[in-house]
Amino acid sequence: MIVAQNLTKKYGRQIVLNIENLEIPKGQSFGLVGNNGSGKTTFFSLLLDLIQPTTGHITSNGIQIDKSEAWKPFTSSFIDETFLIGYLTPEEYFYFIGELRGRNKADVDTLLSNFQDFFHGEILGQRKYLRDLSKGNQKKAGIVASFIGNPEVVILDEPFANLDPTTQIRLKGIIKDLAAKQEVTVLVSSHDLIHVTEVCERIVVLNKGEIVRDIQTSTETLRELESFFAG
Amino acid sequence: MFKRFVSLQWKSFFRSSSFGKGMAVRILMLFFALYMMVSLIGLGAGLFFALQKVFPNVDPMLKVSEFLIYWVLIELFFRYFMQKLPVMDVKPLLMLPIKKNDIAHYILGRSGVSFYNALALFVFVPFTLVLLAKGYPPLNVIAWLFSMCCIVLFINYLNFIINKSDKVLIGLAILMAGLYALEHFGIFSVSEFMGGLFYRLYQNPLLVVVPLFLAVGCYYINYSFLRDRIFLDASLQKKSKVAETSDLAWTKRFGSIAPYLQLDLKLIWRNKRTKMQVFMSLAMIFYGLIFYSMDDFGPRSPMMVFVGIFMTGIFLMNFGQFIPAWDSEYYSMMMAQNIPLRDYLESKAGLITVSIVVMFLLSVPYVYYGWQALWINFSCAVYNLGVNIPVILFFGSMNKKRIDLTKSAIGNMQGTGAAQFLVGIPLFGAPMIIYGLFVVFISFEAAMIALTVAGIIGFAFRKQLLDSITEVYRKKKYGMIAGFKEKNS
Numbered sequence: 001m002i003v004a005q006n007l008t009k010k011y012g013r014q015i016v017l018n019i020e021n022l023e024i025p026k027g028q029s030f031g032l033v034g035n036n037g038s039g040k041t042t043f044f045s046l047l048l049d050l051i052q053p054t055t056g057h058i059t060s061n062g063i064q065i066d067k068s069e070a071w072k073p074f075t076s077s078f079i080d081e082t083f084l085i086g087y088l089t090p091e092e093y094f095y096f097i098g099e100l101r102g103r104n105k106a107d108v109d110t111l112l113s114n115f116q117d118f119f120h121g122e123i124l125g126q127r128k129y130l131r132d133l134s135k136g137n138q139k140k141a142g143i144v145a146s147f148i149g150n151p152e153v154v155i156l157d158e159p160f161a162n163l164d165p166t167t168q169i170r171l172k173g174i175i176k177d178l179a180a181k182q183e184v185t186v187l188v189s190s191h192d193l194i195h196v197t198e199v200c201e202r203i204v205v206l207n208k209g210e211i212v213r214d215i216q217t218s219t220e221t222l223r224e225l226e227s228f229f230a231g
Numbered sequence: 232m233f234k235r236f237v238s239l240q241w242k243s244f245f246r247s248s249s250f251g252k253g254m255a256v257r258i259l260m261l262f263f264a265l266y267m268m269v270s271l272i273g274l275g276a277g278l279f280f281a282l283q284k285v286f287p288n289v290d291p292m293l294k295v296s297e298f299l300i301y302w303v304l305i306e307l308f309f310r311y312f313m314q315k316l317p318v319m320d321v322k323p324l325l326m327l328p329i330k331k332n333d334i335a336h337y338i339l340g341r342s343g344v345s346f347y348n349a350l351a352l353f354v355f356v357p358f359t360l361v362l363l364a365k366g367y368p369p370l371n372v373i374a375w376l377f378s379m380c381c382i383v384l385f386i387n388y389l390n391f392i393i394n395k396s397d398k399v400l401i402g403l404a405i406l407m408a409g410l411y412a413l414e415h416f417g418i419f420s421v422s423e424f425m426g427g428l429f430y431r432l433y434q435n436p437l438l439v440v441v442p443l444f445l446a447v448g449c450y451y452i453n454y455s456f457l458r459d460r461i462f463l464d465a466s467l468q469k470k471s472k473v474a475e476t477s478d479l480a481w482t483k484r485f486g487s488i489a490p491y492l493q494l495d496l497k498l499i500w501r502n503k504r505t506k507m508q509v510f511m512s513l514a515m516i517f518y519g520l521i522f523y524s525m526d527d528f529g530p531r532s533p534m535m536v537f538v539g540i541f542m543t544g545i546f547l548m549n550f551g552q553f554i555p556a557w558d559s560e561y562y563s564m565m566m567a568q569n570i571p572l573r574d575y576l577e578s579k580a581g582l583i584t585v586s587i588v589v590m591f592l593l594s595v596p597y598v599y600y601g602w603q604a605l606w607i608n609f610s611c612a613v614y615n616l617g618v619n620i621p622v623i624l625f626f627g628s629m630n631k632k633r634i635d636l637t638k639s640a641i642g643n644m645q646g647t648g649a650a651q652f653l654v655g656i657p658l659f660g661a662p663m664i665i666y667g668l669f670v671v672f673i674s675f676e677a678a679m680i681a682l683t684v685a686g687i688i689g690f691a692f693r694k695q696l697l698d699s700i701t702e703v704y705r706k707k708k709y710g711m712i713a714g715f716k717e718k719n720s
Contacts, residue, residue: 048563048566048567049566049567050563050566050567050709050712051709051712051713052709069571072567072568072569072570073569075567076568077567079563079567082560082561082562082563082564082716083561083563083564083567084561084564085494085560085561085564086560086561086636086637087497087498087501087502087636088494088497089474089476091476092476092497096490096493096494097568099489099490100490100568100569100570101569126474127473127474127475127476128473128474129474129501131637132474149569
């Protein structure tokens with residue numbers, strides 16, 4: 001599904017990302033871990049064509065991301081709060097995203113009804129604009145918006161941060177479900193090793209822009225990761 | 232403690248983002264500030280002589296006293312909109328070992344030395360200097376100046392009390408209108424009565440205690456109110472408005488651009504700065520009155536083309552110059568989402584088109600100044616539609632500065648860069664040159680037709696123009712995304 005080749009990103013002389021070859025098959029739940037500045041967000045930004053690669057390229061479904069826009073209809077993402085439109089209510093935001101992805105209000109409402117639990121009654125029907133919601137609730141809205149329109153690739157940067165424990169557990173269930181039942185390729189980054197090992201079939205560790213571990217998740221994975229990060 | 236507060240204030244001023252702005256913006260702002268200072272000082276210095284000339288037999292001091300009540304009311308009215316007590320700034324101080332009393336004094340004290348208060352002094356100080364030079368008794372004059380300073384502070388602190396409710400504002404507006412009506416219909420001369428009171432401040436220096444008492448009293452009311460409310464859930468809480476949703480179903484008829492159009496309408500209506508611009512744009516329809524009522528320009532002067540382009544295109548300029556920076560807060564989402572750039576630009580163009588038509592319709596009454604006025608405004612509207620819309624969209628591609636939507640419009644230079652200064656040249660220059668050439672070498676009618684035809688040609692090639700502009704936006708996408716992310720630019 002997603003193939004990155006000879007991908008590098010440099011700012012001045014500093015190399016922030018250097019991936020020789022990375023393939024992510026369809027329907028995989030893929031976890032990216034690494035310390036601050038290891039290049040996680042850079043990789044995701046390249047995947048969304050928000051920055052230009054210095055060398056190399058990424059293809060998604062055979063489409064080269066920095067050349068064509070044809071990957072947009074089947075890719076959705078939530079990177080941070082800047083993906084939200086502050087002056088809309090959550091409902092309006094969902095409908096707007098829905099329209100962009102060819103879904104009418106009824107479709108969006110059906111999808112949202114599956115997330116009643118996840119929202120915990122704090123998102124819908126609150127008569128509040130997104131900018132006035134708490135950080136955690138903003139995040140919930142953004143994450144759910146990225147599920148609208150049956151995307152084939154979902155990219156979530158640090159989805160577990162700022163969420164309350166109940167929501168974290170629910171989100172884990174949702175992500176596992178997406179990859180297992182619906183053949184969606186889910187890319188998740190996190191600082192929380194426990195969450196990633198629970199959710200992802202495969203975990204890639206980035207350090208200073210390079211891939212240093214590529215692990216198929218097993219019962220040993222968490223210990224392996226912890227010993228790596230403990231130094 | 233006080234010294235520390237002062238140094239905090241100093242740093243917040245010099246390290247503020249407005250100081251890091253581009254050279255051009257800084258020079259322009261400096262120029263405006265200087266211009267305002269000079270004109271205020273000029274007013275203060277010239278006031279005495281002007282009054283002497285207009286009312287030869289009255290003591291100018293008495294006349295000034297009569298105006299003072301209106302100055303107080305008008306200043307209160309404007310401050311209501313412009314000046315807010317900056318309570319949010321003290322949030323970081325809360326958990327430090329600082330007494331709440333000190334924090335309250337700090338907030339109130341720093342508002343006492345604000346820019347708004349200095350404005351009045353720029354008038355009063357030169358005025359008193361003239362008085363002294365004219366041989367008025369120094370003790371009285373200086374006591375009077377001191378009274379004025381107290382009144383300025385009184386207004387300053389009174390405003391914060393008023394600011395807590397909208398009803399007071401309405402009351403203030405009614406009071407102003409009422410006083411003016413009383414005066415106008417000769418029922419009761421308010422200015423004479425109040426003038427007498429203010430004049431006494433000058434006659435009897437001892438009365439200086441009255442304004443002093445007012446200022447101190449108002450300060451104390453504010454202080455005791457504030458001191459009890461320095462809590463996160465009281466005055467330090469951000470107010471959030473109840474969201475009003477609307478589905479704007481009527482936009483559906485615009486087809487594929489409907490979702491963006493809805494978004495833009497909500498953008499405009501739900502954010503301070505954009506909303507303000509709509510009102511300012513509508514008010515600008517009166518701009519033409521200045522020129523049409525002046526005899527210096529004939530009805531066929533190129534100046535009228537400037538006025539026509541300006542009036543029908545005011546929203547085009549106000550809103551259009553910051554495309555796409557309006558969406559800067561969530562621009563990376565827009566670029567990662569399934570959004571064809573072409574539709575995005577098309578919807579912005581559509582919105583501006585509507586605004587031009589509306590502004591033209593509003594400008595129809597200018598036909599009072601002759602049919603030429605109507606014709607000029609019509610040609611200018613067509614020119615704006617055909618030529619200036621693509622021009623402003625093209626210049627928009629140079630925008631790389633973030634706009635914070637929640638900030639107010641007044642004096643807000645956020646998002647302003649070189650493009651905003653350059654765009655005026657083609658916007659106004661081209662139509663004025665076209666008009667000038669045709670009017671000199673052929674005739675007024677030919678010039679009007681030329682402008683209209685230019686607009687129609689632009690309209691005919693709209694598709695191609697928008698295509699190439701879309702291409703430019705695509706190329707500059709990465710720079711825009713990076714630029715819009717920088718918060719303090």
